[in-house]
Amino acid sequence: xxxxxxxxxxxxxxxxxxxxxxxxxxxxxxxxxxxxxxxxxxxxxxxxxxxxxxxxxxxxxxxxxxxxxxxxxxxxxxxxxxxxxxxxxxxxxxxxxxxxxxxxxxxxxxxxxxxxxxxxxxxxxxxxxxxxxxxxxxxxxxxxxxxxxxxxxxxxxxxxxxxxxxxxxxxxxxxxxxxxxxxxxxxxxxxxxxxxxxxxxxxxxxxxxxxxxxxxxxxx
Ligand SMILES: Nc1ncnc2c1ncn2[C@@H]1O[C@H](COP(=O)(O)OP(=O)(O)OP(=O)(O)O)[C@@H](O)[C@H]1O
Numbered sequence: 001x002x003x004x005x006x007x008x009x010x011x012x013x014x015x016x017x018x019x020x021x022x023x024x025x026x027x028x029x030x031x032x033x034x035x036x037x038x039x040x041x042x043x044x045x046x047x048x049x050x051x052x053x054x055x056x057x058x059x060x061x062x063x064x065x066x067x068x069x070x071x072x073x074x075x076x077x078x079x080x081x082x083x084x085x086x087x088x089x090x091x092x093x094x095x096x097x098x099x100x101x102x103x104x105x106x107x108x109x110x111x112x113x114x115x116x117x118x119x120x121x122x123x124x125x126x127x128x129x130x131x132x133x134x135x136x137x138x139x140x141x142x143x144x145x146x147x148x149x150x151x152x153x154x155x156x157x158x159x160x161x162x163x164x165x166x167x168x169x170x171x172x173x174x175x176x177x178x179x180x181x182x183x184x185x186x187x188x189x190x191x192x193x194x195x196x197x198x199x200x201x202x203x204x205x206x207x208x209x210x211x212x213x214x215x216x217x218x219x220x
Contacts, residue, residue: 001026002048002160002192007057009047010040016055017043023194023211027159030186030193032203035213041196042086045164048194049083062159079109082153086165088145092137098144099123099133102151109156122151126181143174150178154185161186163195167202179206 002025010017018040025031035041046052047059053069060066061077068074085091092101100107102122103115123133126147137145146166153161161182167175183206186193197203203210 001060001062002194003058003060004044004048005058005060007044007047007054007059009043009052009054009057011043013055018047018054020057023048025160025192025194027192028186028190029209030183030195030207032207032210033194033196033213034198034200034203034210037198039213041213042164045083045162045194045196048160049081049162050078051083075109079105079156080158081160081162082156082158083162084146084149084153084164084166086168088142088149089137091149092145094137097134097136098128098140098148101137101148102133102155104152105156111156118155119151122154125154125184126151127177143170146170146174146178150181154181157189159189159191161191161193163193165196165198168198175202 004021004023007021008016008019021044023031033041033044043052047054050059050066050069050073058065061080064077066073066077096104099119102119106112106115106118119133123130128144128147128151132140132144150166163182167178170178182193185191195203195207
């Protein structure tokens with residue numbers, strides 16, 4: 001289970017972006033998070049992805065309370081979570097060819113030996129042809145780069161997926177393709193999903209349930 005318990009988080013302790021939010025995602029469940037711009041969805045998604053330490057509250061991953069964040073989080077927790085962000089260009093090292101970008105988490109966790117086969121398998125899954133795998137981010141479209149970022153998020157077979165506005169800058173067909181990839185992964189592995197988006201229609205079609213976050217937290 002992915003549990004966010006009374007999480008308060010933000011960038012200024014006197015005016016948190018997220019205040020006292022509790023949210024649970026069960027294994028195999030897909031939960032959408034919908035809300036107005038600035039209400040703190042991305043901040044909460046980053047907390048759930050172990051990338052942002054909350055000011056208070058707790059994140060519990062499969063029964064283990066998270067005590068450390070970002071690169072300090074224990075490897076078994078970090079590798080349990082895959083993340084896809086809205087803007088692939090901000091989350092992709094511009095020097096890496098797409099094949100290396102997808103394999104990055106394997107190399108970072110000492111699983112280099114299995115990289116070639118796993119990258120080929122995932123490239124096929126996300127719809128990247130072999131010629132695209134040899135290109136760098138500036139040589140591919142946003143949609144192609146986001147396909148690579150989805151493959152990178154899946155490469156370690158995470159138990160939890162956090163998709164933060166994954167499809168916001170994509171056309172309808174790429175959106176449908178990438179949602180289908182995530183859904184196929186989720187249903188075949190039993191992974192849980194937290195999907196953040198503005199698009200009500202997309203989330204209600206995509207997710208088992210959608211949490212509507214109606215208000216922007218006002219500074220005290
Ligand atoms: N790095 C940062 N430093 C300071 N404030 C930030 C930072 N990132 C976000 N904020 C602020 O935190 C609040 C919540 O931002 P967040 O990105 O979590 O909202 P959101 O609901 O995801 O918005 P959107 O739908 O527009 O992406 C906003 O007021 C935002 O300005």
